[in-house]
Amino acid sequence: MALLQIRGVSKTFRTLRALDGVDIDVEAGTFHGLIGPNGSGKSTLLKAIAGAHFADTGTIVFEGRDITRATPYERARAGLSLKFQITAVLPELSVYDNVLLATQSGESLARLLLSSSRRALDGEVSGLLERFRLIDRADDLAAELSHGEQQWLEIAMALALKPKLLLLDEPTGGMSPEERHVTGKLLEPIKAHCALIIVEHDLHFIRDICDQLTVLDQGKVLDQGDVEAIQRSAKVQQVFTTRV
């Protein structure tokens, strides 16, 4: 059974049908790209999976459990982690404290109050900062990081939750080509323990790191398959050449 099964998910905002009967399967350990023209429903779908809003109809099943109406908190506990599109790091806390906050989220209230895991988690927090090239900035405020660095911090925080499925909404937005390349390299090692859904405009980036692609257009799934199949798909070609 797939890690995430999306069946017939629809979502309407007033009169706009943002999602219209979307079916997607995401297998464990795969990187799944969501592409499509602006307004095709990519971010709406990602938010419905993360619980930022609920689908009107259809079901979302994660690890065999129906999470269609679960709160963000319940989804996070189940192993879903979302990296926001607009960077949502906590600007007035240090880079280190941002990651510590994510890392310690599994601790009980009593342990948090007694600060009993502050030392034990140091290795994990420092490890993540090291991996995402932020260790030298650990004591700086998150607000002082460059845009690209904030994106990495966001990804580090999302991974600190040890998710089984990570949702990335435009992880390379506002990055230089060099930073995009580094981001791809930073994401590769997580495949061993975590599946990924990425919404991204940069098709080169998507092609380089994704195994499977889903193309959305006007809230519907236009085509689905591995990267080569999608690149050959006539339907997709048409949408992307006529409308983009």
Added chain:
Amino acid sequence: MLTDAGPGLGAAPARTRMGRQAGRARAFRRVLPWVEAVALIVALAVPVVLSERTDLVTLATNVLILSLLAISFDLCWGLSGIMSFGQALFFGVAGYAIALVGRDLEFSQLWGTLPLAMLVGLLLAGLFAAFLLLGRKPPTTIFVALGTLTGSYAAERLVSGWQYVGAGNGLSSVKLLQFGGYEFVEGTAFYFLALALLLLIYAGARFLKQSQLGLVLAGMRQNEERLAFFGYRVQLFKALVFSLAGMVAGLGGALYSYHQGFIGPGNMGPGLSTTAVLYCLLGGSGTLIGPVIGTATVEVLSYVLSDIDAIKQFWPVILGLVLLTVVMFQPKGILGMLVSDRERIGAYGRRRRGG
């Protein structure tokens, strides 16, 4: 905008404005421990220096007791971003509770009534939190502010018309607080009792602020929604701190009732609730010691101003203007001038370089 310690703080302006303060922020010095040390020395010296003036010792005791109310509000707003306009409710109800226990059961032993007052504050605030905070959808700041304000207002009206609790006259000649055979009257002994309890509560609040739980609260103040996506039950944390704040207010209310020998409807109404907000904003919210300094400033100023013949008639106006000026032009309070944003907000892990 009252203070930027609150939850509405936008990320975007902070990024551009604070970015430039970076170099200075990294090497920030801790100022709060020094302020706390000075405050403690002053608090210990007061009864010695003023031993001849019982009226001033009484004033100082009052400051200590009302500081509990101010800390209670700081736990809500400064630490957790809960705008409570009803802290006096827990203060007043606990004050009435121990006054009634003294009157009807003739019991006023310290080891029994003070924990009782704390329990009353804790449970009542817990009940409020369950209503205001623990709904399926997270409440807005305004909703909580209005909810607590209404609670405070309704309680004041209720006791004003309730004969059993003295109606508009309140309860006077509250039975003196006892410890074994010793009775606490106004004076140095009561002062040191209040100081000891304040220190205990302060130490507890400080411990909470600096713990990993304090980090969660600091994160909540900046972006509540983000914290939910980390898997934190944000509203539960708020409800917990709100209940603890109610407990602290309850202790303050009991001490107030014993110290004044009186508790009335005004001690649980919006008037005192907003005074608590002022204590906190004036001193500097989120710093814990700030609210204590704010309380001392307001109470001492009121005392001095009301004693000057020339302005006896309109001193509240002057006090009001002073407070308005401070809140408008120094939204981080008196301590905001000494304490860096970074120290106020808190740094939790790894500050090896720079600091």
